[in-house]
Amino acid sequence: MNCKGIIFDLDGVICSTDKYHYLAWKQMADSIGVYFDENINNRLRGVSRMESLEIILEKYNGNLSQEEKQELAEKKNEIYRELLKQMTTKDLTKEVKETLDKLRGSGKKLAIGSSSKNAKFILRQIGLGDYFDAVSDGTNITKSKPAPEVFIKAAEYLALNSEECLVVEDAKAGIIAAHDGGFKSAGIGEAAVSEFVTYPLETFSDLLKI
Ligand code: BG6
Ligand code: MG
Numbered sequence: 001m002n003c004k005g006i007i008f009d010l011d012g013v014i015c016s017t018d019k020y021h022y023l024a025w026k027q028m029a030d031s032i033g034v035y036f037d038e039n040i041n042n043r044l045r046g047v048s049r050m051e052s053l054e055i056i057l058e059k060y061n062g063n064l065s066q067e068e069k070q071e072l073a074e075k076k077n078e079i080y081r082e083l084l085k086q087m088t089t090k091d092l093t094k095e096v097k098e099t100l101d102k103l104r105g106s107g108k109k110l111a112i113g114s115s116s117k118n119a120k121f122i123l124r125q126i127g128l129g130d131y132f133d134a135v136s137d138g139t140n141i142t143k144s145k146p147a148p149e150v151f152i153k154a155a156e157y158l159a160l161n162s163e164e165c166l167v168v169e170d171a172k173a174g175i176i177a178a179h180d181g182g183f184k185s186a187g188i189g190e191a192a193v194s195e196f197v198t199y200p201l202e203t204f205s206d207l208l209k210i
Contacts, residue, residue, distance in 0.1 A: 001210045003184065005165040006103060007136075007154045010114035012045060012170035013188065013204070015091050015126055017084065017116075024080035025056060028072055034060045042190060046171035048115050048144035049073050077118075084118060089127035099205045100131070109133045113154040113167065115144035134158050145173040148181025155183075166198075168207065186210065 012018035022041045029036035036056055044052040053073050057064065064072070104110055111134040112119060119137035123129050134157030141149045155165050162182035169175050170189045178185035179196040186207060187193075192200035199210050 001108075001166065001207075003108070003164055003166040005109040005111060005133075005155065005158045005160045006207075007111045007113040007151050007158075007165050007167045007183070008132075009046070009167075009169045009171065009174050010112055010119050010122060010137075011116060013168055014096060014112070014128070015087070015093075015122065017087075017122055018045065018170070020080055020083040023083060024076050025052070027079050028076040029056055031075070032060065032072070045190070046115055046145035046169070046173035046177070048138065049077065049117070051144065081118065081121075084122060084125060087122065087125040092126040092128065093204075095203070095205050099207055102208060109158045109160065111136065111154040111158050111165075113151045114138065115141070115150060145171065146176040146180070148177045148183075151177055151181045151183055155181075166210075168204075 008014055011021060021044065025041065026036055034056060040056065043055050050073055053069055100110065110132050112132050114137045117138035120135060134154055136150050136154035136157060140153055143149050151167055152162065155162055165183055167178035167183045167185045169178065169185055169187055169191045171191055172194045175185050175187050175191050175194040175197050184198040186199040186201050187197035188201045188204065191197060201207065
């Protein structure tokens, strides 16, 4: 791999917080009687909290004020944060940690590029609070994926250009963001079958084969 920097999505790439997003949204959706399933959840990958809520509410019959929507999003976040509190260093797999260490050992700069406002909290929970050279997340962007802003900021923080960085993603929205920002990308899960992905991966450690 001839890139100088690697920008990792967090939820669903570094750790399995995607399953907690699902559980928290499901609880919120059930509380207002709106249908929600894994397929709808997949459309929320990489998308901001409020935009995720709007996608879920496509199946809602009724009108909600902006304030009520804000409350629902906050409710989901409270449930989500309770689930995150249970996370420990055990939620970082050996495969992910060893792969990160090997990439770092080969001289790559490593960054996070996540739409989440909870990213730094999650990183601390899994023992990676001080690990990355830069963290670009939901707190420093105005538009979430598929806009490329979060990755462009991450590259800036690493003092690198887009062409010098590889983005690693599990969301199709993230692969589009990488493509539109001029980055090469590696995709796992549904991102591996995106038409814009540069390197489809079967598993995280396949990064070492690129
Ligand atoms: C992304 C997730 O990483 O973060 C999305 O893939 C989520 O599903 C988004 O909506 C925002 O996360 P948070 O933690 O700020 O609600
Ligand atoms: Mg993700």
